[in-house]
Amino acid sequence: MFTSARNLTQPSTPAALRPLAGSYPPCVGQIALFAPDAEIFAQGERAGFLYRVEFGAIRVYRLHADGRRQIVAFHLAGETFGLEAGGTHSFFAETTVHTGLSKVSLAGEMVPQELMALALRSMLHAREHLLVVGRQSALERIGAFLVDIAVRLGDVDTIDLQMTRLDIGDYLGLTIETVSRSFSRLRDEGIVKFHGVKTIEIVQPERLALLCG
Amino acid sequence: MFTSARNLTQPSTPAALRPLAGSYPPCVGQIALFAPDAEIFAQGERAGFLYRVEFGAIRVYRLHADGRRQIVAFHLAGETFGLEAGGTHSFFAETTVHTGLSKVSLAGEMVPQELMALALRSMLHAREHLLVVGRQSALERIGAFLVDIAVRLGDVDTIDLQMTRLDIGDYLGLTIETVSRSFSRLRDEGIVKFHGVKTIEIVQPERLALLCG
DNA sequence: CGATTTGTTGAGGCCCCTCAAGCTCCGTGG
């Protein structure tokens, strides 16, 4: 399985940092813009910052020696990421689409209580992800994925996927073909409806929920 | 798949709490003894304590509606568990064998810094577990499992498994038969050697490490 | 509007699951 994970397209906007009017309420600093597949931090790098996703999305992943990639988390608009054990990043973080990030310094700006809550939420999410990947069928995984994303976007019924089928596959432990087939199956069953490749409308939320266990 | 997870054998020693000479240096309180398969806490219960494993082992898991069980973590001697997001337990915790636990009250006894480190380590471990379950073959999963356990027991070369094949399967997303077959394969290849069913000697650590990616 | 990336669908094969039978280990009681 070959995933061109390190194939970093440089931002079409020259470097990366560019000031912007603070469009999100709780945004303190400036917003940095990134093109798709831009590296935010790499495994082994010293960790010192948290990042808040203003728009777009982030994938956090690791590569196996043979090229297999496992994405352990996506981070969507409004979410904060970058907190890691030991002061060194254990994973890679990249944008999946055009993304705006604001930096949050670890010292100050966030009280220990918030950091703790963030760490615990991340642990919980990793474990819930494990439930999905460990014991569910392909269709169940896709279902759980859609429900998770929909909830995190604010219980919406129409999702704009911020990632490719390859990203989704590497997140769920499936191949791109199986992801595609599962989506088609959900469409054929009338559970979801596609408006373009990346826009999914959840037509029958109850049946989707049934799938997830 | 039927896993009799709630089949709680009551401790052969009457109840549970029984004082014992503090045999581990950093042990503050009394040690409670539990029989195999004793419930320590249940999903939905109010969380307020941490537990330190003095000897034995703990499985942390959740059940799907149809009985499928996913173990998200094992906790071995010397490790602390019970920290969860939201003040309510999201998982079940049970002993896998005869186990001694000491309670640690969340307020006091542990400084916030230690709690934070514990949370971050748990997050990291869940994510590393995800790497194994998401993209590895059965043999690779068993290999990674053995390496992980060996390291956590102090880089030993002989492991006393504190859990059944069923536990291991539900941890790695495999059936009991596949776990058994993988062990046999490692034995036939001369990578490990069995001294009884639960005692594994790692004969060729380098080859075992090669398996894990 | 052509080139390239991304997504869909089909055919075939493999790995793991399922089902089944027999074995080992261990605690219990005679």
Added chain:
DNA sequence: CCACGGAGCTTGAGGGGCCTCAACAAATCG
């Protein structure tokens, strides 16, 4: 001490779900 029973483990045979390989369609971008 050994016989016995049951739970746990091992091994085999067969089937199914997902992966692999392949071709084509759709979407995206310069």
